Amino acid sequence: MADHPAQDHAEDVEVDSAAIAAALGLPVAFFRAELRRGHVRGTVERGIGADAGRHRLVFRYRGRMLVMIRHPDGSLAQEEASDAEPGPPCRP
Numbered sequence: 001m002a003d004h005p006a007q008d009h010a011e012d013v014e015v016d017s018a019a020i021a022a023a024l025g026l027p028v029a030f031f032r033a034e035l036r037r038g039h040v041r042g043t044v045e046r047g048i049g050a051d052a053g054r055h056r057l058v059f060r061y062r063g064r065m066l067v068m069i070r071h072p073d074g075s076l077a078q079e080e081a082s083d084a085e086p087g088p089p090c091r092p
Helices: 017-024 028-037
Strands: 007-009 012-014 040-046 055-061 064-070 076-083
Touching: 017 028, 017 055, 017 064, 028 040
Parallel strands: none
Antiparallel strands: 007 012, 040 055, 055 064, 064 076
């Protein structure tokens, strides 16, 4: 993840890792290490119709789920943060 406002490069969406770490209540360095280890899972959903240009970003980490919306101007808004049902196991 990059350390700048959210950007859309063709098929890629980048967000500031510090924003995600803060929303999950984790220190940035620890979050990045967990990301490199594959312990953080993410999903991107692209909006269509009235939601074109928006992206829903879903992050899962050890029973926690964070949902953020990336607006067309690149700004992020937290939609939801909660304890989630465990997803599929992470790869070692």
